[in-house]
Amino acid sequence: MKRIGLIALAAFVGGVSAIGAYKLLDHNSDALSLTEKQNVLFASNPSKIASTGAIDFVQAAAAVSPAVVHIKTTFSGTSSSGGNSPMDMMEQLFGGGGRRQQRAPRAASGSGVILTPDGYIVTNNHVVENAEKVEVVLSDRRKVVAKVIGTDPNTDLALIKVEASNLPIVKMGNSDNVQIGEWVLAVGFPLNLQTTVTAGIVSAKGRAIGILGREQQLPTEEEYEEYQRTGRAPAPKANSSIESYIQTDAAINPGNSGGALVNANGELVGINAAIASQTGTNEGYGFAIPVNLAKKILEDFKKYGAVKRGFIGVSFQPLDADAAERLNIKDINGLYVNDVVAGGAAEAAGIKKGDIIKKIGETDIYDSPDLQEKIGRMSPGDKVQLTILREGKLKALSVTLKGDSNVASTKTASAVKTGSTMGKLGASFAPAPAELKARYRVKSGVVVTGVEPGKLFDTLDLSKGLLITSVNGKPVNSEKEVQDALPFSRNGMTVISGVGPNGSFTFTF
Template identity: 60%
Template sequence: MKKIGITLLTAFFGGAVAIGGYKLIENNNTEKMSIEDKQKVYFTNNPVSVSSAGDVDFVQAAAAVTPAVVHIQTTYGGSSRQQRGGGGVDPFEDMFRDFFGGPRGNTQRAPAMASGSGVIVSDDGYIVTNNHVVEDASKIEVILPDNRSFQAKVIGRDPNTDLALLKVNATKLPVVKLGNSDNVQVGEWVLAVGYPLTLNTTVTAGIVSAKGRAIGILGQPEQEDYYGNRNQPRVNSAIESFIQTDAAINRGNSGGALVNTRGELVGINAAIASQTGYYAGYGFAIPVNLAKKIMDDFIKYGAVRRGFVGVTFQELNSSIAKELGVSEISGLYVNTVVEGSGAAAAGIKKGDVITKVDGARIMSSSDLQERVARLRPGDKVQLSFNRDGKERTVSVTLKGEDDVKIAGNNNSSAEELYNQLGASFAPVSTAQKQRYKINSGVVVTEARDGGLFSNFGIEKGTIITSINNKPINKVDDIDNALSASSNNMIRINGISADGSRIMMSFPVAQ
C-alpha cells in the first residue's frame, strides 16, 4: 500500500511539474515558441475528446474544429490586382481559373474584396492559410464563427508551398489540434471545413483519395493550365505533395481545414481540379507536417529556411527508363549535380537513380521534395540510389541556396542553347492570337529528332508564348530569352497543337 501511495504521489508530482513547466514557458516566452509547443500548452489546459476513426460519426470532430476555422476577407487596391476569370472576386478562383479551364481577362478594376478561409493554430492569434488567399492584399480581416472580427498582419508568405501565416491581436482563441499527415491513410474519412461560395462555416465529408499528388500549379508566374507531362524534370522550388480528397471543396475553401475524424488538422485545403471551377470530386490539401515547418520558420526567422539536396532530376516510368537506358522503372533519375552541394559531397553523380529517402521508397518527385522541404540547411537526409545495378545509401547534408553554385551556370551561349532545342519557328498569326487569347507567340514548324523539343514531346504546331518567363513575339526574341536561363534549365510556356496549355522545364547540356 505504501509503494502504491509513493507511486501515485510521484505521478501526481510529475504531472504538476510538466504543467507548471508549460505554464512557465507560456508566461515567459510564448512569442518564440513553435506552433507545436503552443499547442501542447493549449491542449494540456484544454483537453478534447472526439470519436475514433472507426465511427462514421463526424459530429464531435466537426464541433471541435469549426470554432477555430475562420473567414478571411481581403481588400485590394484597384491598381494592385487585375481582373481575371470574368470578374471572379475570390482568390481561389483568381489563382486557379486557368487550371479549371475558364476564360481570362486583363482589365483594371476598382478596389475589390475577396474571400477565403483560415485555421487558428494557437490561442494567441496565429492563423495559417494559403498564400494565394492573402497575396497582394492591402487589408486582411479575419472573422470568427462567433462574429468577432480582427485585422490581421502577415507574418510570412511562401509561394513555393502556397502557405501564409497571419497574426491577430487576440488571446484565448479556439484552436484546431495539429495532427500527423504522415499517418494519413488512403481511404480514411476526412472533413473539409471552410467558407465556400460566400457561405458561412461549412463542413463536408469524404475520404483521402491519394497522397503525394503533384498537379503543377505552384511556382509558375501565370498559373496556367497544366496539361504537360508529369515525368519532366522538376526544376523550380515549388513543393507539391498534396493530399487528395473527394470531400467537397469549392471557391472560398482555400486555406481551410482538412481534418481527420479525431478532429486533428492533417491538411490545409488549397486547390480543386475541375473543368467548371466548381467541385468535381478532386480536392487537394497541403500536408500539415509541411505546414508546421513553414509556420515555425516564419516565427523563428521571419522567412522560410529551405535546404537543398543539390540535384536536378526526372521521374522514371517504364518508357522513360527505356529511353534513358536504365533498368529501374521508378525513382528519380539524376540529370545534374550542383557543384558544392550536399549531393556532390556525398558522391551522387549524374545517371544515378535515387530510390529512397530516409528509408522510404520514392515513387514520385513529391516523395523527396516534401520530406526535404521539412528540413533546413545543415540538416541531414539519408538517400539511397542505384548505380551500376548496386544500391548505395549516403547521408546528405542539406545546404542553403546561397551556399551552392550551379555547375556550368550560364556557360552555354544563346546560340548553343538554340541549337539544342532542335526546332524551327515562325511568327504566330493574328487569328491564332485571337483564338487563344494570347498577346505573343511563335509556332514550332519543325521539331527535329534528337533535339530537346522532340525529346520532351513539344511537337510541330505548338505555340511557344514565353521562354524563361520572357514573352516571345518573334523568332529573334528566343535568343534573348534563352540568355536568361538559370541553373542550366529552360522553362517553356505555350499552347499545344490541340489547344491545351503546357508548362515544361528541362535541363540543357553544359
C-alpha cells in the same frame, strides 16, 4: 471506491498540470514554437478515439468550427499576374489556358485556421498574396486586422497574426498517419457562406497536380509587355515548388482555400488549397497541403519571416516504363538524376548525373512528392541519407542540405566594386551591371558584395552574388538607395526582394 478515488486524483493532478502549463505558456508565449504551444495546450486532452473510428463527426465539427476563420482581403490598383484572389489557383489549374486577363479585384476571401490562442493563423499564400489589407472574421463575429508574418508561393502557405487572446484553436495532427480511405472533414467559408463542414474520405496521398509550377512559370507584367513589343518569349524559370497534396472527395469550393482538413478526431491534417474542376466549383476532388510540411514552413515564418529551405541540388524526373525506355535503362521506379547543381549538396555528397534516387532514409521513392515533401520539412545544414542506384549497385550517401543562396554564383560579386557594409543588414552592396539586370530581366538592382557572419543577411542565408531589386517596395540601384528605403517599412516589417539562380525571393523581417 478506492479505484474511483485514484481516478479522481489523477484527473485533478492532470487538470492542475494543464492549468499551470497554460499559465506558463501565457507568460512566456513568444519564446515557444507553434508546435510547443500546441503540445502544452493539448497535454491534458489526449485523443479518445482513433482518427478513423468515429461513427459521426458531431464532436469533431464542434471542436474545429470555432477556430476556422473567414479571411477577407482588399486590393488597390490594377492586378498583376501574381494572383490576388483565392479563385486564381482554381482558374490556373482548369481555367481557360494562356495568360490571364488583367483584372482589378477590389476584394476577395478565403479561410484560415487558428493555431495558438494569441492569434497565429495559417492560410494559403494565394489568399493573402499582394493584399493591401487582411481582415479576419472570428467565430464571435469580431472583425480584426491581421499582419502577414510570412508567405511562400512554393508551398502556397502563409502565416498571419491577429492581436487577440484566448482564441479557440485547432489541434495539429500527424499527416504521415493519414490513410487512404480514412474519413476527413473540410471546414471553411466556401462561396461566401458562413462556416461550412463537409465530409469525405482521403482519396490519395502524395499528389502533384502542377498548379504551383504553373504559377511560377507565368510571366511577369514586364515580361509580357516585352513579349508584345519584341515577340521574344521569356526564358524558362526554375520550378522549386513542393506539391504532395492529400486528395479528398470532401466538397471543397472557392473560399475553402486556407481552411482545415481534419480527421474524425478533430485533428488538423491538411490545409485546403485547390480543387480539380472544369467549372470552378466542386466536382469531387480537392487537395490539401499536409500539416507535417506546413509545421516546418510555419515555424520558419515565425522565426525568420521567410522560409529557410534545404536543397539537395539536383534536377530529376520520375521513372516509369515510358521514361525508362527513353533513357534506355531497366529501372522503372525512382527518380533519375538529370543534372547536378554545381556547388550544391548533391555534388558534395558524390551524386552524379545518371544516378537513380531509390530511397530517402528508409522510405522508398516512386515519384517526385515522395522526395520533395520530406526535403521540404528540412533546413539548410540538416543531413539526409539517400540511397542511389549506380551501375546496378545500391549506394547509401549522406547529404548535407544547402540553402538556395549557398550555391549562388560569386562571379558577379567579384566583378563589381565592393561597397561599404551596412550595419543593420550586415551586408555590402554595389550597383548591378547592366548586363546582369538584362539577364534577369529586371530594371533595378544592387549586387550583394559582402556578408558579415552572424548578422541579418547571414542568418537569412542571403549570400554574395545575389541581386537585390527592391527594399520596402522601392527599387534600389545603389547602396544609398538601399539605406534610404529602409525607413519605409510597413507595420515595422522590412521587405527585401531580389533574384538569384533559383528564381525570385522575398524576405520579411
